[in-house]
Amino acid sequence: MLKIDRRQAMAYRVAAHGLHRRHTGDPGALAVFDLGVQDDSRRGTADLAMLARVEGALTPLGDDERFVLAWSHRGAPHYHRAADFPALVTALPPWDDADAAARLGWQRRDVAAAGMPADAAVRTAAAALRKVVTRTMTKGAVSEAVTSATPDGLSLWCRRCQATHIHDQLMRLAAPLAGLVLAPGASPATLVPVRPRPRLAEHPDGRAATGVVRAYLRLHGPATTSDAAGFMGTTRTTLAGTMWPDDVVEVSVDGRRGAIPADALPAVENPPEADVVRLLPPKDPLVQARDRALLVPDPAHRKEVWRVLGNPGTILVGTDLAGVWRATKSGDRLELTMTALLPLPAQARTAAEAEADRMRAARGLSELRLTWT
Template sequence: MPDVQRAQVLAYRIAAHGLHRAGTDPAALAVLDLGVQDVGGRATASLAVAARTGSAALSLEDDERFTLAWTHRGAPHYHRASEFPGLLPALFPVDDADALARLGWRPAEAEAAGMPAREILLTAARSLRKAVGHAMTKGAASAAVTRLVPDALSRWCRGCQATHIHEQLMRLAAPLAGLALVPGASPATLVPVPGRPRIPAEADVPGATGTVQCYLRLHGPATAGEAAGFVGSTRAIVAGQLWPGDLAEVRVEGRTAHLPADRLAELEHPPEPDLVRLLPPGDPYLQARDRALLVPEKARQQELWRVLGNPGALLADGEIAGTWRAKASGRRLEITVDPFRPLPRSVRARVEAEAELVAAVRGQDKVAVRWPGS
């Protein structure tokens, strides 16, 4: 079993994520094989694309080649529109235990509903398909579908001060019902996708396995538990039913992990990560579940991955070297960088250049970078 160093793993992932900027077409980016998460209101998906293409002219939000929908873990992700119909069966749980894990429900909750967990998901999907025949805000769609589903599928919501369909159930059922999200809409707005595909009758196990394989390709070497964390299931289900074949086993930092065997040579000899990037909150690179490998210091992890309001990450020479936040004032953007360690002047100059790209993506004419003490 080969032993690989942490620096090799990070360099491999940086290359696998396309952060060396080898191409300019967002549809060709490897991260779109898994999907690019959208953190609403901050152009994060377009910033993730710009970090990989170096261009501010390419926007997932305005490109009809991409579909935004609640997919992995019920979070909004952009996917290639041509691949979206085929993704839906791969999102359907392989069994009732998988459905409970993805919903975050206890078995007693499914028993109270009087139906198996996968049937709960199908019931919600059928009701959503009936309720949402045109663009509807999330609130309106929730109210409409709540009137159709059995009472046991609804919950009292303290924030809304109302009873409505369980939030995660609605998020997981919406894509199965052929519903996407309108990019940039506030509040969140659901809309039927063109040619509205049928609700999957059963799980696409090879497709779901392909999702796990893609995770291992982008975020590997990784474990079954880490892949399960991304898709929203359990380690036992991923390892027992969705684990790909033809994987290479390696040892990283004293633990065993896997990646596709055809990527082993790239892992052993990755290109030097001599680059500086301002990664947005929710960037695909930050979606790896082994956060301690990305950022070993616990306190720094807490700065980067918060419950709400995550900052962006400064990637410099193979390491996450700090965080950044942006504040707009008219046509001017101010980016505040909080480095984890002192940075050479050359790195700071490259951060300033990347800040210009961030401002261009966000539509601001001027940008100022603020450093500690400035």
């Protein structure tokens, strides 16, 4: 079994995520799209993730027909290659009741209220969505229509909306199964049927589901079954018993055992030098790994990177998430505050400031006000 340290593991991940040098070709060729790039449209996080990886002018992902935005992993919005979406849909149905309950975050009382097993609830909601959403509709209109078309037990009173409607997470998990994607940048959230509509799968395709896990291990490995299950929102038992690839090898990172696809082992043994400085947005693919102690060893620093509400962006320096940043827009000015979590040499600070100016230019703003704290 190969034994490596944290720095070597991080150097591998930086390269696997396309951060060790900027890509000059089609963004769709980046390995991060094998898993998907999570987006927060209010902050343009997916486009900022591309800015950190791609050289030159960028077409916003929402304007590029080669990509689709959909609720996928854990019900969160991710950009995927449009060509990959049909296969991804077959990987997302729950395997059984326990798997569905975990993905929904349901407890026994929720299942009892639904009057059916959690996996049946997902299939029922998907069938209803497929039937009622035949055109572009806002999330509110979809919720109203599908609530009327599903059993009462799948709905609940929403204090924020002051209305009874289908469980939000249930709708998010069911939407891609019904062949629904999201209109990029739309507010409120708007669902769009894909053409042609995929077949409504009763059960997951094992090969496709295993492919998702393999992509996680390639990007975030060496990783454990618990790590991969945390990303997918399921249980370790379900993932290990149904989706775990058989073409992986064990690697120890500072004594913690994880797995990596066998064909990635040479890259783990000899990763490129991670001599880079990048500004990564909140929800960047690199920080989606579930072994956060490897990404950020200091517990106090982890609390700064992963907040209860409103995660900041991070400053990648070599193999370390060495700081955080937050940005606001004031007129034609980008105001950006950077906080160093680790000692940063002047050269790294200068490089981070150059990255901030790239962000300003990408947003079409004329002025940058930058503050270090």
